[in-house]
Amino acid sequence: xxxxxxxxxxxTTQTPNGIKISxxxxxxxxxxxxxxxxxxxxxxxxxxxxxxNPNGRIPALTDTFTDGKTINLxxxxxxxxxxxxxxDKDYKISFPPGTREFYEMNNWxxxxxxxxxxxxxxxxxxxxxxxxxxxxxxxxxxxxxRRLYGVLDKHLxxxxxxxxxxxxxxxxxxxxWGWIASAGWAGIEINDFPALKAWExxxxxxxxxxxxxxxxxxxxxxxxxKDKEKMEKHAAExxxxxxxxxxxxxxxxxxxx
Amino acid sequence: xxxxxxxxxxxxxxxPAGPNPWKPVxxxxxxxxxxxxxxxxFEDVxxxxxxxxNPNGRAPAIEDxxxxxxxxxxxxxxxxxxxxxxxxxxxSYPSYALKETHLCNQWLAFQISGQGPYFGQAAWFNVLHPxxxxxxxxxxNAELKRILSVLDGALEGRQWLVGDKMTFADLxxxxxxxxxxxxxxxxxxxxxEGFPNVQAWHERMTSRPxxxxxxxxxxxxxxxxxxxxxGMPKGFKSHGEFHASVEAKRKAEAAExxx
Ligand SMILES: N[C@@H](CCC(=O)N[C@@H](CS)C(=O)NCC(=O)O)C(=O)O
Ligand SMILES: N[C@@H](CCC(=O)N[C@@H](CS)C(=O)NCC(=O)O)C(=O)O
Numbered sequence: 001x002x003x004x005x006x007x008x009x010x011x012t013t014q015t016p017n018g019i020k021i022s023x024x025x026x027x028x029x030x031x032x033x034x035x036x037x038x039x040x041x042x043x044x045x046x047x048x049x050x051x052x053n054p055n056g057r058i059p060a061l062t063d064t065f066t067d068g069k070t071i072n073l074x075x076x077x078x079x080x081x082x083x084x085x086x087x088d089k090d091y092k093i094s095f096p097p098g099t100r101e102f103y104e105m106n107n108w109x110x111x112x113x114x115x116x117x118x119x120x121x122x123x124x125x126x127x128x129x130x131x132x133x134x135x136x137x138x139x140x141x142x143x144x145x146r147r148l149y150g151v152l153d154k155h156l157x158x159x160x161x162x163x164x165x166x167x168x169x170x171x172x173x174x175x176x177w178g179w180i181a182s183a184g185w186a187g188i189e190i191n192d193f194p195a196l197k198a199w200e201x202x203x204x205x206x207x208x209x210x211x212x213x214x215x216x217x218x219x220x221x222x223x224x225x226k227d228k229e230k231m232e233k234h235a236a237e238x239x240x241x242x243x244x245x246x247x248x249x250x251x252x253x254x255x256x257x
Numbered sequence: 258x259x260x261x262x263x264x265x266x267x268x269x270x271x272x273p274a275g276p277n278p279w280k281p282v283x284x285x286x287x288x289x290x291x292x293x294x295x296x297x298x299f300e301d302v303x304x305x306x307x308x309x310x311n312p313n314g315r316a317p318a319i320e321d322x323x324x325x326x327x328x329x330x331x332x333x334x335x336x337x338x339x340x341x342x343x344x345x346x347x348x349s350y351p352s353y354a355l356k357e358t359h360l361c362n363q364w365l366a367f368q369i370s371g372q373g374p375y376f377g378q379a380a381w382f383n384v385l386h387p388x389x390x391x392x393x394x395x396x397x398n399a400e401l402k403r404i405l406s407v408l409d410g411a412l413e414g415r416q417w418l419v420g421d422k423m424t425f426a427d428l429x430x431x432x433x434x435x436x437x438x439x440x441x442x443x444x445x446x447x448x449x450e451g452f453p454n455v456q457a458w459h460e461r462m463t464s465r466p467x468x469x470x471x472x473x474x475x476x477x478x479x480x481x482x483x484x485x486x487x488g489m490p491k492g493f494k495s496h497g498e499f500h501a502s503v504e505a506k507r508k509a510e511a512a513e514x515x516x
Pocket of ligand 1: 013015016017018039044056057058059074075076077113117245370371
């Protein structure tokens with residue numbers, strides 16, 4: 001067994017959406033191979049990758065399915081749901097299907113993927129990458145991100161629970177962690193949300209989180225946020241690929257003639 | 258399996274102008290399940306008592322008396338309705354068809370985190386925001402097209418996203434796609450220009466009785482509450498004017514609370 005190649009391959013980059021999956025895999029103790037995707041070189045837009053994820057985004061994951069054939073998966077939320085459905089038979093980081101907790105867990109995963117992720121992503125865009133400074137855009141998305149953080153903070157503090165669905169850390173928590181840990185990048189002060197900050201620290205103490213967050217490269221956001229100069233350099237590098245990517249997308253996806 | 262007659266109506270809270278509440282309604286219609294609509298106004302959605310149901314202050318949310326479960330986030334609601342009530346797999350695959358099951362969930366996740374948020378931002382910068390910000394409009398219009406092109410590619414040579422039947426994953430995309438002309442202010446006939454597969458797929462779904470019924474209910478509910486089909490209250494000249502009035506009301510209320 002031990003010498004066998006892992007059947008799971010994770011295609012990823014050092015980003016909040018990427019580390020959700022590596023942390024999930026570490027928490028479950030599953031063997032997996034990592035293939036690093038260089039988004040600054042637009043590797044995610046190459047045909048071989050689009051065959052795995054037609055949306056051209058990381059994370060994506062392939063696995064040998066129960067029928068012996070390969071299954072291609074994308075969208076971090078559905079990848080997490082897949083991993084626990086297939087591999088978390090002891091409910092280490094999930095709840096049994098059909099239980100109230102199971103549905104609540106999914107509720108928070110959707111909240112992250114439809115709310116915090118896209119909105120904090122737009123806050124990053126207008127705060128760090130946009131071609132021109134639009135004060136309105138910065139405020140709109142920082143405010144919405146803060147509102148969403150407030151929902152999380154209140155949920156944790158008013159119910160006095162250590163994790164989003166009670167006493168157990170689940171994929172709902174794991175989905176949030178990378179985004180909350182990089183709040184400062186979007187211009188959000190995490191200390192304004194004390195219960196959420198305490199939750200972030202609690203999560204960081206978990207060995208699975210510690211291991212999974214450094215995939216495929218070191219998780220450097222915390223150090224970065226301490227160093228203004230490095231931050232500006234990092235933003236400039238990202239700005240270049242985000243803007244090139246936007247231009248490229250706008251050209252390519254005008255529709256068929 | 259439960260007989261449909263034994264199922265008590267599922268209460269679904271809707272803010273009828275928004276697209277998202279109509280995703281689960283469409284699923285309920287397609288499954289022929291009993292439900293009741295509860296109207297939430299734009300003014301009430303971020304306040305108690307609704308925030309006791311959904312702390313995120315958004316619609317939809319459901320309360321299911323059959324299981325005593327309260328749930329929010331349209332994607333989580335859809336997964337719940339399917340796993341709890343679609344036991345004959347009219348809109349889904351049986352759980353032993355694992356691959357199809359997960360692929361349906363994948364496309365649903367793409368809808369809620371790709372189509373929904375980005376189409377919503379396109380609407381914001383094209384329509385709702387009073388100041389015209391060309392680079393922001395260009396950003397979200399391009400993203401809208403990119404998402405249509407991902408769908409168009411996935412539908413090449415096929416009728417449905419997963420396997421050979423219509424599932425909840427297909428249906429989840431209809432409500433936002435149906436109003437593209439209102440989001441980016443283009444001609445209705447041109448909204449799918451360049452994306453023929455998406456257009457044919459969209460029309461396959463919106464020609465069904467369930468879609469028509471859901472949209473009739475939407476219009477009726479809007480009309481009862483003095484809203485025009487585009488979501489604007491009767492009597493306001495523009496969205497901007499309407500939002501300004503809501504904002505003013507909110508501020509006045511907040512000031513009252515402080516005093
Ligand atoms: N909703 C998607 C979002 C994925 C996403 O935004 N991925 C980013 C990195 S964090 C990406 O691959 N961007 C590349 C690009 O836009 O070209 C998910 O949750 O998987
Ligand atoms: N093409 C994207 C590139 C940036 C990107 O992919 N950002 C990711 C974070 S690394 C994001 O915002 N994801 C939003 C989400 O996860 O929903 C853009 O122009 O914003």
